[in-house]
Amino acid sequence: MTIREQENPRLQELGDFLRTRRARLAPEDVGLPRGGRRRAPGLRRVEVAQLAGVSVDWYTWLEQGRSITASTQVLESIVQALRLNVSEREHLFFLAHQQPPPERAWELEIVSPTLQNFLDHQGLSPAFVLGRHWDVVAWNAAASILFGDYNQLTSRERNSIWRMFTTPGHRHFLVDWEEHARRMVAQFRASCGRYPGDPRLTELIHDLMLCSPEFRAWWSDHEVLGPLEGHKTFNHPQAGYLHFEHLTFQVFDAPDLNVNVYTPVDEGDTPTKISQLLSEKSR
Known part of the structure; x- marks a missing residue:
């Protein structure tokens, strides 16, 4: 060789x-x-x-x-x-x-006003956009009250897989953390396969391997998964248990961007709780 x-x-x-x-x-x-x-x-x-x-x-x-x-x-x-x-x-x-992938893989990730308007009109449904490096690049008000104020986070802290494995509170916030974290690693690996040699992804993987024994162990399994629909439950520090149906879809005009929408379900009176949290934030 x-x-x-x-x-x-x-x-x-x-x-x-x-x-x-x-x-x-x-x-x-x-x-x-x-x-x-x-x-x-x-x-x-x-x-x-x-x-x-x-x-x-x-x-x-x-x-x-x-x-x-x-x-x-x-x-x-x-x-x-x-x-x-x-x-x-x-x-x-x-x-x-x-x-290698087409040159568009290395272009800047720009969220159009139309896409941001879509996020803002999701109302009680937390919604955000992930870029190819798994950074949250756009979000709505409901996402900020569920996941934290993204405006106050550093660019690394806005990376969803970095947050999953390095933020201690996430293990209590996301019910069934291990199941979702394993699934995220498999989805992240599948995503990385589209951008071999990307320096930012290489650095992110290296840092996660150093910081998280779970990521290090599961990464070596080479499991891969695509985006999955499903139910997610969060234990919010103020509102308690919140229940959502989760959906991910790709932006046709910008295929490196993926929109994540969490639709609140009636279980646990989730829509009312989200409405109250949004009301408190706007005061």
């Missing part, structure tokens, strides 16, 4: 991802006999190559992060061989591209 290949973070990530996916599968999971004693968990490279219909040498080079061309057909075969889900399949294809 050349020095250039060793230094390519996309190829390194691709190799690590394939190895962790292979390690989680047993031969019987894919219809193969277990055979004799195995020195390591999971499938052997020769077994994945057999299932994908490629040579063992070629698949080994792929896991080693060598700069080789992988056609769409071959990647689809690997998806089937490793039993990848939808998010993992998308992650594999991003990592296997032989060129």
Whole structure:
């Protein structure tokens, strides 16, 4: 392997991802006999190559992060061989591209007046916009009373994954913190796969690895997930338990921006509590 290949973070990530996916599968999971004693968990490279219909040498080079061309057909075969889900399949294809993302990935993230107006008109629903580095780049009044006044936070403190793992209060504020934090790591890794080598993301990952043992442990799992809808419960210091349905969607004209909306549900009288908090803030 050349020095250039060793230094390519996309190829390194691709190799690590394939190895962790292979390690989680047993031969019987894919219809193969277990055979004799195995020195390591999971499938052997020769077994994945057999299932994908490629040579063992070629698949080994792929896991080693060598700069080789992988056609769409071959990647689809690997998806089937490793039993990848939808998010993992998308992650594999991003990592296997032989060129960086389009230049728009490095442009400034600008929230249009129309998008800010949309946030402001969500009323009792906390809403904010995440950029490609997971910074909160725009928000409405309801988001400030739920998550804290973003105007008073530093740029690093406005980073949602940094806040999740480095703010002690978050562990009590977000009910089922570990479940949501694990899911966030998987979504963050999938997002990072779109921007290999991005210096800000590289720095953020490095700092999180140093500051959070949980992030360090879960990051090595190489789990990937896309945005998920669902229910979230927060234990607000003034209002108590607040219940929301959470939805994330991409901005069509600015695909690096993701809008997050938390719609209050009737459980726990959440809409009334949000209304009271907003009223108190406006006094």
